[in-house]
Every structure is written in C-alpha cells, then in structure tokens.
Amino acid sequence: MLNMYRSAPEILREIYGYDAFRPGQEAIINAVVEGRDCLVLMPTGGGKSLCYQIPAMVRPGVGIVVSPLIALMQDQVAALRQAGVAAAFLNSTVPWFEQGEIKDALIRGSLDLLYLAPERLLQEETLALLENAELALFAIDEAHCVSQWGHDFRQDYLGLNVLAQRFPAVPRMALTATADARTRGEIVNRLALKGPMRFVSSFDRPNIRYSVRIKDGAGKQLAAFLEEHRGEPGIVYCLSRRKVEETAEALRALGHDALPYHAGMASAQRATHQMRFLRQDGVVIVATVAFGMGIDKPDVRFVAHVDLPKSVEAYYQETGRAGRDGEPAEAWMVYGLQDVVRLRQMVEQSAADDQHKRIERSKLDALLGWCEVTACRRAALLRYFGDEPPAECGNCDVCLAPPKTWDGTVEAQKLMSCIVRTGQRFGAAHVIDVLRGRDTPKVRQHRHAELSTFGIGADLTDTQWRSLLRQLVARGYVDSDPGRYGALTLARSARPLLRGEVAVTLREETKLARSKKKPATTNRDHGFQIGATDEPLWEALRECRLRLADQAGLPPYVVFHDATLREFVRLRPASLDAMLRVHGVGQSKLERYGEEFLAVLAEHPQHSAGSTSPAA
Numbered sequence: 001m002l003n004m005y006r007s008a009p010e011i012l013r014e015i016y017g018y019d020a021f022r023p024g025q026e027a028i029i030n031a032v033v034e035g036r037d038c039l040v041l042m043p044t045g046g047g048k049s050l051c052y053q054i055p056a057m058v059r060p061g062v063g064i065v066v067s068p069l070i071a072l073m074q075d076q077v078a079a080l081r082q083a084g085v086a087a088a089f090l091n092s093t094v095p096w097f098e099q100g101e102i103k104d105a106l107i108r109g110s111l112d113l114l115y116l117a118p119e120r121l122l123q124e125e126t127l128a129l130l131e132n133a134e135l136a137l138f139a140i141d142e143a144h145c146v147s148q149w150g151h152d153f154r155q156d157y158l159g160l161n162v163l164a165q166r167f168p169a170v171p172r173m174a175l176t177a178t179a180d181a182r183t184r185g186e187i188v189n190r191l192a193l194k195g196p197m198r199f200v201s202s203f204d205r206p207n208i209r210y211s212v213r214i215k216d217g218a219g220k221q222l223a224a225f226l227e228e229h230r231g232e233p234g235i236v237y238c239l240s241r242r243k244v245e246e247t248a249e250a251l252r253a254l255g256h257d258a259l260p261y262h263a264g265m266a267s268a269q270r271a272t273h274q275m276r277f278l279r280q281d282g283v284v285i286v287a288t289v290a291f292g293m294g295i296d297k298p299d300v301r302f303v304a305h306v307d308l309p310k311s312v313e314a315y316y317q318e319t320g321r322a323g324r325d326g327e328p329a330e331a332w333m334v335y336g337l338q339d340v341v342r343l344r345q346m347v348e349q350s351a352a353d354d355q356h357k358r359i360e361r362s363k364l365d366a367l368l369g370w371c372e373v374t375a376c377r378r379a380a381l382l383r384y385f386g387d388e389p390p391a392e393c394g395n396c397d398v399c400l401a402p403p404k405t406w407d408g409t410v411e412a413q414k415l416m417s418c419i420v421r422t423g424q425r426f427g428a429a430h431v432i433d434v435l436r437g438r439d440t441p442k443v444r445q446h447r448h449a450e451l452s453t454f455g456i457g458a459d460l461t462d463t464q465w466r467s468l469l470r471q472l473v474a475r476g477y478v479d480s481d482p483g484r485y486g487a488l489t490l491a492r493s494a495r496p497l498l499r500g501e502v503a504v505t506l507r508e509e510t511k512l513a514r515s516k517k518k519p520a521t522t523n524r525d526h527g528f529q530i531g532a533t534d535e536p537l538w539e540a541l542r543e544c545r546l547r548l549a550d551q552a553g554l555p556p557y558v559v560f561h562d563a564t565l566r567e568f569v570r571l572r573p574a575s576l577d578a579m580l581r582v583h584g585v586g587q588s589k590l591e592r593y594g595e596e597f598l599a600v601l602a603e604h605p606q607h608s609a610g611s612t613s614p615a616a
Helices: 008-016 025-033 048-058 070-082 096-108 124-131 155-166 181-190 218-227 241-253 267-279 312-319 337-349 354-371 377-384 409-421 428-436 441-445 462-474 494-498 532-552 562-571 576-580 587-603
Strands: 038-041 062-066 087-090 113-116 135-140 172-176 197-200 208-214 234-237 258-261 284-287 302-305 329-335 405-407 478-481 487-490 505-507
Touching (some): 008 587, 025 038, 038 181, 048 062, 048 135, 070 087, 155 181, 218 241, 241 284, 258 267, 302 312, 337 478, 409 428, 409 487, 428 462, 462 505, 532 562, 532 587, 576 587
Parallel strands (some): 087 113, 302 329
C-alpha cells in the first residue's frame, strides 16, 4: 500500500474488506495515529493486529512490529501481502541477499510494516538502521512476555526500554491478550511507556464453551470428546513430552490426523508439524505449552487440556487459540488431584526465589478454585481478570448442567481429623484407606486401625472422598506437600471448619454426560448455517481455497476465512462488485481470487426457494 495516507475506515474497507471496526479498535487506532503511547489488552481473536497495522499505513513511515516468534511473523506478513500491503520480516530464515533488499526498502520508505524479533531489534546494527529510516510506530506484540512473574517471560523483552531512549518521538504500543493488574504495571514500567493511554477490552470470548471434567480415564475421555470434533482442527495440551507422544499415537490409532509437538523434537520436525497444522484441514496438534504463542490460525475449533495448566493466565492464553474467527469453539479440560501434586512439585523444585514460588502457588490455587466453581464458569473467569461478568453465560458446563451441591461439613471434619491423627505425613490413598476401614499392609504397619477415625468414612466411596479432598485442597483447607510425595497437611484456614465454626458446601460427584447442544455462536455469523442443499457449494469453495492456497504456499485461511466462504454461500454474489461487498473481501484479494470463486459460484446456482442473493 505504501502509506497513501488514507483514513483508517477507508483502509479497513479497501484492504481488509470490513465495513466496521470491532469494539475498541477505532479508539486505539486514533490514539496511535495521534502519536500517543498505548497499552492494549484485547482477547485473542479481538483484532489486535489491526490496531497497529492500520496506523502504520495512516502515519508516514514504516511500522516496526516486535514479535517473539518466527511463525507469527511469517503468517502475518503472508496475509498482509495477500491484502496488498508492503510488509516484510527480518529473521534468521531470510537469506542474506534478501535481507539486504529489505533493508534498502526500509531506508527508501518502501515498506508499510517490518516485523522483527526482540533479540534482532536490540542488535546495535538494527537500531542504527532504524535511526536512518522514517518510523511510524513501534508495536510490541505479546507484551506480557516482559513480566518476570508471567508464564511466557522472555529475557530479550526487558531490553526494549531502549526504544524510549533511542526513538523518543516515535509512538510505542504494547499489546497482549493476557495481563492482570500487576502485569499491566510491569509492562508500562519495563517498556518505559510515556503517559500511555490504556485500553482494556472485555476478556469475554462468548463463542468459546468452557468445560471441566474430573479425570476418569483421561485417554477415553479425550477420545469421546474428539469424536464430536472429528475432522476439525484443534490443539491438545499435555504436561510432559512423553504424554504428548503417547497421546498423539493413541489418537492416530483412532483415525485422527494427530501430530506431536514438543521441545524435545528436532526443530525441523517441529516446523513441519506446525506447517501441516496451519496449512491442512483437520490436523490435531498434541503439544506441550512449547506450542501455541503466535499461532495465527483462526479456525481452531477446540483446545483440550488433559493435564492441568499452571495458572488461570496460562489457561486463558492457551484456550484463546480456539475460535479466533468468532465461530463456535470449545475449551475442554480434565484434571485430578495428581495434577495438583505434580505441578506443586514443579514449583517447589524450580530454581526460582521464594517470592516467585509464592506467586506461582497462589496462581495454581486460583486455577484450582476456578475448576471447582458451582456457579457460571465464564463469570468466575472474567472476575479473575477484573472484568464485568454476566450472571450466567449459558455456554459453559456449569450453566448447561448445573452441578448438585451438598453440605460436606461433617465429612470434611472426618477427613481433616484423619489427616491429623495419621500424623499429616501420608498421601490421599492411605488416608482414604483409613477412613474406609481397609485392612492394608500400610494400615497394619502403622497400627492405624487403632485410630478413632478408622472406618468412620465407610459410607462414602473412594471417588466421593477424592472429590471432597480435591475441593478442600482447591478451597485452601488442605495442602498437598509435593516435597513429601503429596503428604496431606491442614492449612491454617482449616481450624474454623474443623471446629464447626463454618460450614462448607461442595459439588456432588456425578457422571455427567456431555451436553449435545452445540457451542454458542456470536452475532458475527448472523446465525447462518450451512444446510444440506448448500453442502456441495460449501465443499467446492473450500476445495477452491485449498487449491489456491497450495499454489501460493499459504495457509487456506490467508486466502479467505471460513466466515467469508459462508457469506459466499449465503449471499451468492454473481459479480466482482457484489463480491467486494462481502465481509472479508478487500480490493487486492478480489483482484487475486475473485474470478476463481465466481466460477465456483456459477457452477452451483442458487435454488429458487429462499434466495438471498445480492447479485449485481
């Protein structure tokens, strides 16, 4: 585009093919165009990238985008070039002669946007190069990486405050999808933003259904969940590399196109698996948290966790990779007490200082509490981030199938008494054996059949006792000491409950069937669904998109998103002018692909009944 100084709404329509900004975007864009520093918190899929891409085209000069991952740079630059924007990236994958051409274009002012990794930007050679170019702005993406308390901390981000010293007249914006109040303050201070305008969008992702289940054969539970998403792209997160490999192999045996991804694999294999996930339909990536940040794939239909994440922030960041196109998606998780023990052990064995460990423990406790909520799960998630939640969302497991509750005060007292009388040095299995009155070798060895608590819990099953214990741990009454193999101990807050001064209401452990109701849609899809008579056209459009994407070496969604193809089916445009009015079709893409898709539409004429075509 080369900085033609058009207005932001004109660029939105002509380049991106959208008629209106999403909530919050226009105010951010105007602030940056005016030269203000900004802190932008916007959920994944909310349209953060437009908030710096459009100002870079409106303001004179080139916009410099700081991005932590090569994959993200490549995807965004490919999409921008398809839209007719002069964009480039500099990293280790670019041949040296091409790097020279990009640097020359930067100095000549022939670029709208240039993407750089923080370590590349901080090299003196790069800083000197930028000092000889006209700069429109600096956009620091994934800015939460600056937080030393965060789940994605990156050392190189700490050096980005040099931009305030070397380029004081260039506006800077820090963007992220995940930051609590402490992290927001860190971002502003560490990046030395000057009187920044703060834009905090709602954290709500209404198109994502949140579901949490207790582990009861995680492999079978995952298989049942994925059966409802067969042929759809998604991500499955596991805690360990070995579990990633085992889970991917098990899913392949069930007929899923599942690929492993973790840091122990060769980098070339990881890159191949990531590229297949991005460019092919229906691929499921089974990964550790090494996978995900910067993955700009809009049509991920589910994110599943078969192990507990480390914090609410990590969970929100990971599940936020689902449904970025606004279409229905699911965030599904199973967890058990053993997950808690393992994660706490990882915290205690880490090299972090005591303050960092305390913060990590508190974050894990907050996630546990969220897992065990008995009211709307979405509301609890939004409250964690200081957002205004609805009373209930109608699109989480708690709203769709409200859990039964019961007064567990007496049973909790029995459990805690047993923990005390066994010396606060045994794990869950032995304490439950004592409660249920089992004659085991360990019970005999420690003469625990002589305790007053032996057998007083025979009326509850192992599953019920584990459920009660898990909820007491989540609520901070009982601790599981990872340094002593999960030995159960009472927290200070347990004393009032043990004395009967407070009561505790708990979830009832039940075998809940999954709701067959489809996840909610947002108003962006206008409620239009592909019917049986539309299926041949829908598949033909998808095949056309895949063919064009393969020819260009691009992911299919870079050609057109699913939402745009759905609009083709709904509106049946019969001319280029009519196609240009479709959401997501800009001038450059119209020139590249319009005739191809018009030919497909012409081969599948609209049935006379219910025609809504705006054909020109």
